[in-house]
Amino acid sequence: MLSLEHSKEMEKILSLLKNYISGKKIAKEMGISRTSVYRKIEKLRNMGYEIESKKGVGYKLISKPDIPYPHEIKPKTKIIGKNIFYFKNLSSTNEFARKMVQKGAKEGTVIIAEEQTEGRGRKGRKWFSPPGGLWFSIILYPSLPPEKGGLLMMASSVSIVDSLADIGINAGIKWPNDILIGKKKVCGILMEMEASLNKINFAIAGIGINVYNKLHPSLENASTLQKFINKKISRISLIKSILEKFDENYQKLLEGDYESIGKKWISLSLTIGKELEIKEGNIEIKGKAIGIDENGFLLVKSREKIHRIMSGDVIIK
Numbered sequence: 001m002l003s004l005e006h007s008k009e010m011e012k013i014l015s016l017l018k019n020y021i022s023g024k025k026i027a028k029e030m031g032i033s034r035t036s037v038y039r040k041i042e043k044l045r046n047m048g049y050e051i052e053s054k055k056g057v058g059y060k061l062i063s064k065p066d067i068p069y070p071h072e073i074k075p076k077t078k079i080i081g082k083n084i085f086y087f088k089n090l091s092s093t094n095e096f097a098r099k100m101v102q103k104g105a106k107e108g109t110v111i112i113a114e115e116q117t118e119g120r121g122r123k124g125r126k127w128f129s130p131p132g133g134l135w136f137s138i139i140l141y142p143s144l145p146p147e148k149g150g151l152l153m154m155a156s157s158v159s160i161v162d163s164l165a166d167i168g169i170n171a172g173i174k175w176p177n178d179i180l181i182g183k184k185k186v187c188g189i190l191m192e193m194e195a196s197l198n199k200i201n202f203a204i205a206g207i208g209i210n211v212y213n214k215l216h217p218s219l220e221n222a223s224t225l226q227k228f229i230n231k232k233i234s235r236i237s238l239i240k241s242i243l244e245k246f247d248e249n250y251q252k253l254l255e256g257d258y259e260s261i262g263k264k265w266i267s268l269s270l271t272i273g274k275e276l277e278i279k280e281g282n283i284e285i286k287g288k289a290i291g292i293d294e295n296g297f298l299l300v301k302s303r304e305k306i307h308r309i310m311s312g313d314v315i316i317k
């Protein structure tokens, strides 16, 4: 596991390695022994950093891997991502986040895994999470009325779609939690929340993005971001941008500005204005999506009436 706590030392040695530098000089600059310099260089190499060593000259950093290590992301934010943890492998980042909440993790803590063995979707569904994607969770203690909880999901999806637009990818949002390019799902969000009568105790925003990972053969309507763009996507820049945008949108919500998130969400929605079928348990509703209400519920006009829908699976006709 890597966290921002390790970041200072890591950044220091990486910055020294920008130009050729001897092991002796690194040791002096960092106040450590030459053996530990050697160990640190080996550790960086194992992490995917390409470091050249030339006899009589020293070491030099040749290339960095596109791995979302905390010291590489360092988002410019007020709340989100001040604490970041990176794991090579976890069962589920949401699961781990829950454990961290019980231990009193700080608001805005982000947990990232290169690979999840038990990544999950809604209602116990499986979320395939092989290496090469972005699988992460954000811990929140939002001082919002519980009925506004749905807006957190909207703030997340809006932030992601905006970040994708910045790198030239045109995506949209299918209510409630899918981000699609054309008809292909490239991202899903699992918002888990625990609330009492008038307070949200905690929320965990679990975000899964197919970046350049392999896709499980059973997935028919899924794709990866990389398939839609010619230049290599940087997962580091993408997650940094999402955390920064989410930080801004989250603050808007905390300030009570629910409307701007709602409006933005509608402008990016692939659902509003469409005829659809919604299933939630045994209930099935057919109608036209005409908007969202002040709490982010979907408004669907059927022949009989207007339904307010909190969650469900949608088939767009």
Ligand code: BT5
Pocket: 091, 092, 093, 094, 095, 116, 118, 119, 120, 121, 122, 123, 125, 126, 127, 128, 129, 134, 135, 136, 137, 177, 178, 185, 186, 187, 188, 189, 190, 206, 207, 208, 209, 210, 219, 221, 222, 223
């Ligand atoms: C979701 O559920 O779309 C929410 C997915 C959230 C995943 C993140 S990853 C980080 C965090 N930690 C976790 O354990 N989870 C969160 P839902 O709407 O229920 O969609 C699930 C369905 O999407 C599955 O039944 C599959 O059909 C499909 N699916 C599974 N893996 C996929 C993938 N990698 N890409 C696209 N579709 C996938």
